[in-house]
Amino acid sequence: MEMRPEWLHRDTIERRRGMSVEQFVSEFEEPNRPVLLEGCLESWPALQKWTRKHLLNVSDGQKFAVGPVSMTLDGYFQYADNVQEERPLYLFDAKFTEKVPEMGRDYEVPVYFREDLFGVLGEERPDHRWVIIGPAGSGSSFHVDPNSTSAWNAVIKGAKKWVMFPPEVVPPGVHPSADGAEVTSPVSIMEWFMNFYGACKNWEKRPVECICRTGEIVFVPNGWWHLVINLEESIAITQNYVSRRNLLNVLDFLKRPNASELVSGTTDRVNLHDKFRNAIDKTYPGMIKQLELEAQQKVAARKKKVSFWESAVDAKTGGFKFSF
Numbered sequence: 001m002e003m004r005p006e007w008l009h010r011d012t013i014e015r016r017r018g019m020s021v022e023q024f025v026s027e028f029e030e031p032n033r034p035v036l037l038e039g040c041l042e043s044w045p046a047l048q049k050w051t052r053k054h055l056l057n058v059s060d061g062q063k064f065a066v067g068p069v070s071m072t073l074d075g076y077f078q079y080a081d082n083v084q085e086e087r088p089l090y091l092f093d094a095k096f097t098e099k100v101p102e103m104g105r106d107y108e109v110p111v112y113f114r115e116d117l118f119g120v121l122g123e124e125r126p127d128h129r130w131v132i133i134g135p136a137g138s139g140s141s142f143h144v145d146p147n148s149t150s151a152w153n154a155v156i157k158g159a160k161k162w163v164m165f166p167p168e169v170v171p172p173g174v175h176p177s178a179d180g181a182e183v184t185s186p187v188s189i190m191e192w193f194m195n196f197y198g199a200c201k202n203w204e205k206r207p208v209e210c211i212c213r214t215g216e217i218v219f220v221p222n223g224w225w226h227l228v229i230n231l232e233e234s235i236a237i238t239q240n241y242v243s244r245r246n247l248l249n250v251l252d253f254l255k256r257p258n259a260s261e262l263v264s265g266t267t268d269r270v271n272l273h274d275k276f277r278n279a280i281d282k283t284y285p286g287m288i289k290q291l292e293l294e295a296q297q298k299v300a301a302r303k304k305k306v307s308f309w310e311s312a313v314d315a316k317t318g319g320f321k322f323s324f
């Protein structure tokens with residue numbers, strides 16, 4: 001089954017090239033809005049080097065995580081060339097830099113995402129980087145990223161169709177459990193497009209959509225629902241991260257009563273909150289207090305703005321109280 005042209009047309013994401021880190025923070029990270037970044041992978045050796053042949057060579061028979069099994073790249077490429085399933089297995093490996101250190105040296109974290117506060121946990125940090133390889137039709141069905149982190153996803157080869165909804169809008173056809181620990185959605189991504197994509201047309205809050213191609217990056221702000229389908233064989237790197245812009249969110253998430261089910265990417269789910277908080281306090285004394293203070297000030301400023309308008313507008317007529 002093919003993706004229909006009408007599923008691919010809409011391109012509503014903001015695209016930026018050569019933006020400063022300050023602009024990224026104020027226009028996208030702080031307001032928690034997605035953006036597609038162009039032209040920031042030019043220095044990555046991976047962009048030139050990562051052909052099938054090269055990856056087969058450097059991986060030297062190492063096995064990678066492919067859904068519930070592990071496979072060599074040779075085995076996976078053979079599978080991908082012959083797969084008939086509507087939802088092919090996806091290679092998604094969190095340990096690729098340990099298995100093949102050269103792959104880790106072939107890319108660098110773009111300037112926008114260098115603050116990586118989970119780094120204070122050293123070896124105990126949750127999984128945070130993955131190599132992703134899959135044929136056309138493979139992909140990720142709707143989900144929100146782990147531990148309330150934000151992410152970036154860089155396409156080294158291929159093309160990915162993205163559909164993203166803000167945290168307050170649950171995508172049609174998707175049913176998260178009340179505690180957020182589980183999500184049910186159509187098994188196949190194609191099925192979601194066939195049965196639910198059309199439903200978004202009349203929604204007030206339509207999804208942010210794009211096709212992300214070789215050399216481009218999508219920024220996925222924390223809490224955003226996203227679905228991704230590869231339109232051709234694709235190779236990508238993704239990293240999840242915590243900067244000071246969402247540190248408080250992440251700490252709140254890790255502290256939830258059902259942390260043992262919600263927290264992921266680590267074996268010590270229940271203690272992650274305390275370990276992370278203590279490590280931040282030790283490495284960056286005063287940071288959490290300062291962020292809490294700034295958050296309170298923002299709430300107070302918002303309230304003040306609202307109450308100004310409430311006092312200025314006449315509730316009965318909807319007009320201004322001011323008169324000449």
Ligand SMILES: O=C(O)CCC(=O)C(=O)O
Pocket residue numbers: 132139140145151153160226228229236238
């Ligand atoms: O399939 C992809 O490239 C998207 C991966 C993704 O959504 C994720 O890592 O959260």
